[in-house]
Amino acid sequence: MTGTSVELTFSDREVVSFIADKSVSLLEAARKNGVHLASDCLSGTCxxxxxxxxxxxxxxxxxRAISLDDGARAxxxxxxxxAKPVSDAIKLNLPYTRTSQLPRRARKFLITAIKRVSDSVFEVIGKCEGGRMFAYLPGQYVNLTVxxxxxxxxYSMMTPPEQDEIGFLIRxxxxxxxxxYLSTSAKAGDVLPMTGPFGTFYRRRETGTCIMIAGGTGLAPVLSMLRERARRRDTAGPIVIAFGVNTDRDLFYRTELEALKATFPDLHVLVAAMSHGDGWRDSTGTAVDLLTGDLVGVPSAATAYLCGPPPMVESARHKLLEMGVSRAQIFAEEFQPTGAN
Ligand SMILES: Cc1cc2nc3c(=O)[nH]c(=O)nc-3n(C[C@H](O)[C@H](O)[C@H](O)COP(=O)(O)OP(=O)(O)OC[C@H]3O[C@@H](n4cnc5c(N)ncnc54)[C@H](O)[C@@H]3O)c2cc1C
Ligand code: FES
Structure with a gap:
């Protein structure tokens, strides 16, 4: 395969780069790299x-199949x-945002397995009823009906797109x-109406250290992003995961996080609980407390992803800005309380 670099700039100025296989169309090359571009006829007509x-x-x-007139071409x-790439360094401006190309539809989520992974968190695994998985960006969420x-x-997916299963971590x-519902009656075979995907919290172009700060089940979208990177063998570069839980009894996925180090050579995993019993080997405090200057590298080059309860996200954003991380490189998802309704 011969490859060429392609840089896409979307209408919201998001920039995505990838290496395209010269033997396929740019649309197909983008799809193979997890980027969905607008299309319909696929034959050069529409x-x-x-x-x-x-x-x-x-x-x-x-x-002869190309419907563009001379003025448009000029x-x-x-x-x-x-279009297939001929030269290197192809640059395209797309007249729409990246998320606008992911169809939001009503679907059905079929639970295939459910288990408690801590005192307060359930791992819920399932698939789309009918089998066909849907496109989403790692970090996005769906709405589920009780x-x-x-x-x-x-709920944010913890699984990467383009695989048969979909998984959630639910506090x-x-x-x-x-x-x-989860604590009393949920079981494999249950079907929950689902719509989505939603959200603008997804992986962006990173340069320096990738800082991921997660509070509790805010770990779900972080895992989705890392698993997507692992699948694409995009594992180089420094990554810091700062993961905080309320108490040691709320901790989950400690082993799974450690296991990621086998895939990501420059991954640092830091864990904290606000309160814990004797024998706790990790830190005391919040996920934000874990973040120190030496982990961030060059702050102006770092990219940060923050996910969890709104106060944690706000405090993490404040600390990162103080450290010199650019506001434009801080992406966040707040798990806003929905309230009883
Ligand atoms: C974009 C987005 C993504 C989300 N992704 C996830 C996810 O991946 N995993 C996950 O566990 N949750 C996630 N949440 C939160 C989730 O949607 C629900 O709010 C949460 O699971 C509570 O739902 P519930 O029906 O059990 O409780 P509710 O019926 O909503 O609330 C029960 C009671 O708890 C209170 N309450 C609600 N939320 C909180 C809170 N955070 N802290 C303290 N009290 C609260 C309510 O006011 C109410 O009195 C996400 C929220 C958003 C907005
Ligand atoms: S999808 Fe390219 S012209 Fe129709």
Whole structure:
């Protein structure tokens, strides 16, 4: 396979880069790299995929199939469903955002396995009823309806896209609607209405240290991002995971986090509990307390992902800004309480 570098700039200025196989269309190369571009006919007719090329050179296998007129071509328009890279360093401007290309639909989530992984957290594994998995970006979430009710709650996937299973980590709260269902009656075979994907918390282009700060089940989207990186063999570069739980009895996935070190050579895993019994080997405090300057590397180059309860996210953002991490490189998902309804 011969490869060429491709840089995509979306309408919200998000930039995504990947190496494209020169033997396939740019649309197909993007898809293989987990980027879904607008398309419809796939034959060069409808122009749904039309975008502007600002660098590099492409060629079409069959020029006669291309519906662009001379004016559009002169203005730099190309059709990625038919265009194959010829030169290196292809640059495209897309007239839409990345998430707009992920269809949000009503689906059904079929539970295949459920187990408690700590005093307060359930691991819920399942698949889309009917079999067909849906496209999402690692870090995004879906809405699930509590069975037998119209109550909707949001949950972030802990699994990467493009695999058969989908998994969630769900913290239980006293008298919570979803919590009560999980603690009392949930079982394999149950089906929950599901819509999504939603959210703008997903992996972006990183340069320096990748800092991931997770409070409790805020670990779910962080795992989805790391598992996606592992699948794409994108494992180089410094990564710091700072993971905090309320008490030692709430801790889960300690072994799973350690195991990730076999895949990511420069991964540091730090764990803290606010309170714990004797024999606790990790830190005391919050996930934010774990973050020290020596872990961040060059702050202006670092990228941070924060996920968990709103106060934790706010305090992490504050600390990172004080350390010199750029506001534009801090991405966050707050698990806002939904409240009883
Ligand atoms: C975008 C997004 C993604 C999310 N992803 C996840 C996820 O991956 N895993 C996960 O566990 N949760 C996640 N949440 C939170 C989740 O949607 C529910 O709010 C949570 O599971 C509680 O639902 P429940 O029905 O059990 O409790 P509810 O019926 O909503 O609440 C029960 C009681 O607890 C109170 N309460 C609700 N939330 C909190 C809280 N955080 N702290 C203290 N008290 C609270 C309520 O006011 C109410 O009195 C996410 C939330 C958002 C907005
Ligand atoms: S998808 Fe129709 S022209 Fe490209």
């Amino acid at each position: 122009q749904t995929c039309k975008c502007a090329m600002t660098g590099g050179e492409i060629a079409y296998e069959d020029e 203005a730099g328009a190309i059709l990625p469903c038919q 069975p037998g009710t119209t109550i909707i709650r949001s 239980t709260l006293p008298n919570g609607a979803m919590s009560t």
